[in-house]
Amino acid sequence: MIEFNFAVVLAQWPMLMRGLGLTMVLTAASAVLGAMLGTACAWARLHGGMVLKRVVGLYVELVRNTPFIIQLFFIFFGLPSIGVRLSVELACVLAMVLNLGAYACEIVRAGLQATPRGQLEAAMSLALTPWQIFSRVVLPPALARIWPALVSQIIIVMLGSAVCGQISAEELSQAANLISSRTFRSFESYIVVTLAYLVLAVALRQLLNWFGPRFIFVSR
Amino acid sequence: MVQFSLWDIFSFLLGAMRWTVLLSLIAFVGGGLVGLGLLLLRFSQARGVGLAVSWYVQIFQGTPLLMQLFLVYFGLALLGMDTSPMVSAAICLTLYASAYLTEIWRGCVNAVPRGQWEASASLALDYQQQMRHVILPQAMRVAIAPTVGFMVQIVKGTALASVIGFVELTKAGQMISNATYQPFLAYTFVGLLYFALCYPLSWWSQRLENRRLA
Numbered sequence: 158m159i160e161f162n163f164a165v166v167l168a169q170w171p172m173l174m175r176g177l178g179l180t181m182v183l184t185a186a187s188a189v190l191g192a193m194l195g196t197a198c199a200w201a202r203l204h205g206g207m208v209l210k211r212v213v214g215l216y217v218e219l220v221r222n223t224p225f226i227i228q229l230f231f232i233f234f235g236l237p238s239i240g241v242r243l244s245v246e247l248a249c250v251l252a253m254v255l256n257l258g259a260y261a262c263e264i265v266r267a268g269l270q271a272t273p274r275g276q277l278e279a280a281m282s283l284a285l286t287p288w289q290i291f292s293r294v295v296l297p298p299a300l301a302r303i304w305p306a307l308v309s310q311i312i313i314v315m316l317g318s319a320v321c322g323q324i325s326a327e328e329l330s331q332a333a334n335l336i337s338s339r340t341f342r343s344f345e346s347y348i349v350v351t352l353a354y355l356v357l358a359v360a361l362r363q364l365l366n367w368f369g370p371r372f373i374f375v376s377r
Numbered sequence: 378m379v380q381f382s383l384w385d386i387f388s389f390l391l392g393a394m395r396w397t398v399l400l401s402l403i404a405f406v407g408g409g410l411v412g413l414g415l416l417l418l419r420f421s422q423a424r425g426v427g428l429a430v431s432w433y434v435q436i437f438q439g440t441p442l443l444m445q446l447f448l449v450y451f452g453l454a455l456l457g458m459d460t461s462p463m464v465s466a467a468i469c470l471t472l473y474a475s476a477y478l479t480e481i482w483r484g485c486v487n488a489v490p491r492g493q494w495e496a497s498a499s500l501a502l503d504y505q506q507q508m509r510h511v512i513l514p515q516a517m518r519v520a521i522a523p524t525v526g527f528m529v530q531i532v533k534g535t536a537l538a539s540v541i542g543f544v545e546l547t548k549a550g551q552m553i554s555n556a557t558y559q560p561f562l563a564y565t566f567v568g569l570l571y572f573a574l575c576y577p578l579s580w581w582s583q584r585l586e587n588r589r590l591a
């Protein structure tokens with residue numbers, strides 16, 4: 158007969174809370190920076206010079222066709238040998254930002270490309286500068302169009318951050334690893350933490366769906 | 378101290394890559410079969426069944442693959458099964474792939490016009506016949522590109538099997554890194570090998586999608 162003991166796992170709640178906190182901080186930082194990087198890359202892929210387009214294209218394909226764990230290991234273990242030494246948390250954020258940036262680039266680009274031609278012509282006829290056209294006319298409705306896809310991608314990156322425990326960042330999944338080795342209750346530890354991720358994913362989607370229309374692409 | 382030549386490192390990684398490919402194939406084929414079964418359940422009229430499938434999908438899409446791997450690994454052991462990392466990873470990735478593929482294919486079935494369901498129902502086809510002869514053949518044309526695209530996800534997902542101790546490409550990269558003290562070299566090689574596996578699939582998926590839309 159299998160017996161479960163969740164009490165000993167939940168007794169370690171301070172550790173779970175700290176892990177939850179770090180996961181949320183990592184996700185918040187990488188969502189903001191990653192979305193900005195993605196938007197910049199999308200702009201570069203559409204309006205940049207030939208070289209810039211190629212470089213961004215290569216970056217996007219390299220990130221999208223390699224596993225996140227390898228990107229993380231490369232940044233944390235690989236880069237120090239060429240003199241770039243990052244703290245654990247910084248390495249996690251950098252890996253997550255680069256990862257989200259590549260996916261967000263393609264998502265935002267699709268939104269930008271769907272801009273009706275007439276909108277551009279109307280904006281140009283009002284003598285707006287190219288930057289004004291991009292930031293005021295093209296970008297807000299583009300973000301509104303692709304917001305659901307971007308939210309999904311941010312959640313995927315949040316879930317992917319579980320891998321950061323492998324370079325001993327003390328985020329949520331690492332809390333499960335530590336609690337499991339302290340209490341010998343592996344299955345229960347991982348169940349508790351997995352449920353926490355599920356709740357976090359649902360809550361994050363709700364939050365971003367609420368946040369986007371109010372603050373990112375305000376409809377006036 | 379033992380010296381490793383570049384060729385030693387590369388051939389070791391290539392050998393380990395076979396396991397990445399094998400695990401990916403198992404997960405894709407297994408996930409495809411389970412996913413197809415779930416798809417049929419998803420659209421059946423039986424009460425609650427469709428809802429249960431959508432919960433299954435929600436759970437797999439709302440939790441980290443790494444946690445799923447740990448749960449399957451320790452869960453099977455708890456049930457008294459003598460599990461190897463390979464078997465656990467294969468089972469977990471199959472379930473993971475089935476959830477995603479069901480969801481992808483659901484969208485493709487929904488893309489088949491409603492009239493096709495009504496027309497086939499008016500010909501007195503039952504649910505199985507409708508699916509087999511009318512709906513799935515049309516949904517399949519839409520489904521090929523995203524399905525190929527999802528294979529990239531699976532290949533990348535197998536990298537996490539290294540964490541529960543299965544020696545595939547990522548684990549081999551860690552071993553090389555530890556043995557040679559050259560993490561930069563090791564992870565560059567590993568990254569390029571993953572790229573060599575995934576990029577053709579991405580490219581193919583994109584091409585199928587463009588051709589369908591053209």
